[in-house]
Amino acid sequence: MTSTLPTTTTIDFLGSEIVPEYETAKVVILPIPYEATTSYRKGCENGPEAMLEASHQLECYDEELDREICFDAGIFTHAPIADTRHGKTVSDAEMLRVTQETLQSLIEQKKFVISIGGEHSITEGVVQGYRQVYQECFTVVQIDAHGDLRHEYQDTIHSHACVMRRVVNMGLPTVQVGIRAICQEEADLIKEKNLTVFRAREMAFNLDWIEKAIASIPTEKVFLTIDVDGIDPSLIPGVGTPEPGGLNWYSTLTFLRRLFESKDVIGCDVMELAPVVDSVVSEFTVAKLTYKLIGYQTVAKGWIKD
Numbered sequence: 001m002t003s004t005l006p007t008t009t010t011i012d013f014l015g016s017e018i019v020p021e022y023e024t025a026k027v028v029i030l031p032i033p034y035e036a037t038t039s040y041r042k043g044c045e046n047g048p049e050a051m052l053e054a055s056h057q058l059e060c061y062d063e064e065l066d067r068e069i070c071f072d073a074g075i076f077t078h079a080p081i082a083d084t085r086h087g088k089t090v091s092d093a094e095m096l097r098v099t100q101e102t103l104q105s106l107i108e109q110k111k112f113v114i115s116i117g118g119e120h121s122i123t124e125g126v127v128q129g130y131r132q133v134y135q136e137c138f139t140v141v142q143i144d145a146h147g148d149l150r151h152e153y154q155d156t157i158h159s160h161a162c163v164m165r166r167v168v169n170m171g172l173p174t175v176q177v178g179i180r181a182i183c184q185e186e187a188d189l190i191k192e193k194n195l196t197v198f199r200a201r202e203m204a205f206n207l208d209w210i211e212k213a214i215a216s217i218p219t220e221k222v223f224l225t226i227d228v229d230g231i232d233p234s235l236i237p238g239v240g241t242p243e244p245g246g247l248n249w250y251s252t253l254t255f256l257r258r259l260f261e262s263k264d265v266i267g268c269d270v271m272e273l274a275p276v277v278d279s280v281v282s283e284f285t286v287a288k289l290t291y292k293l294i295g296y297q298t299v300a301k302g303w304i305k306d
């Protein structure tokens with residue numbers, strides 16, 4: 001009997017010909033095509049697959065780092081988890097559980113995981129995975145247009161608009177970068193808790209922000225969460241809630257390189273890509289951003305092969 005159920009085949013980051021054995025891979029790409037609470041334009045559940053497909057067009061050679069980084073690091077692409085595509089329902093509790101458990105197991109196996117969303121609420125589960133493994137405190141560095149600091153939004157505390165509030169409530173320090181859309185409740189919380197926020201308006205004309213942001217991170221260990229709407233929508237128009245005035249490409253890369261070389265980045269996620277029909281700009285840019293993260297980490301950790 002042939003099944004009519006949709007099958008999930010995994011598309012490998014960069015293409016199957018470069019995929020190493022799981023055991024030897026330092027890096028695992030974890031697709032999390034989950035979408036439930038997005039409030040404006042939909043489609044971020046299709047982000048991971050679009051990014052993986054676009055990654056086949058990347059050059060393996062990183063011209064900045066002067067290496068074919070993928071052969072140094074070894075990049076393994078995991079099967080998707082918490083998949084809401086094709087009308088499947090996954091509750092927030094189930095998404096958080098499977099995300100936390102998958103992360104915990106990959107981190108225990110010493111993998112450097114880059115989780116690919118999917119909506120930003122997933123980051124709560126991702127960060128919980130790190131908390132299970134790391135006794136030591138770490139800072140969550142967020143690139144985003146939005147504060148995501150609301151207690152609750154549209155009747156759920158697990159909305160993508162609340163994810164950093166969940167992180168703050170875990171007691172972890174945060175550094176928020178590129179912020180340019182917050183509500184009164186968030187502005188009040190930032191003042192009350194004296195949260196560290198680098199606002200896009202202040203960053204726009206002054207590259208000083210990069211060193212200031214690095215210096216403001218209170219711990220050696222860092223988890224990096226990138227909501228791709230933090231980058232300017234002229235570079236990544238495929239997001240659910242676009243906001244003008246975002247980070248440009250080279251200041252983003254300069255910040256990320258500094259972050260990886262000066263801190264111990266224990267993991268990262270790249271969230272909220274919602275592909276636009278008939279344009280590949282967003283998914284290609286997100287694929288390239290992801291490969292840059294791998295490159296910076298590979299150099300920082302000395303995974304370079306002779």
Ligand SMILES: N=C(N)NCCCCNCCCN
Nearest residue numbers: 039120146148160161162241
């Ligand atoms: N993380 C996000 N993408 N957050 C988006 C929140 C959108 C809130 N719009 C509120 C408009 C009501 N005045």
Ligand SMILES: [Mn+2]
Nearest residue numbers: 145146227229
């Ligand atoms: Mn955002």
Ligand SMILES: [Mn+2]
Nearest residue numbers: 120144148227
């Ligand atoms: Mn966000």
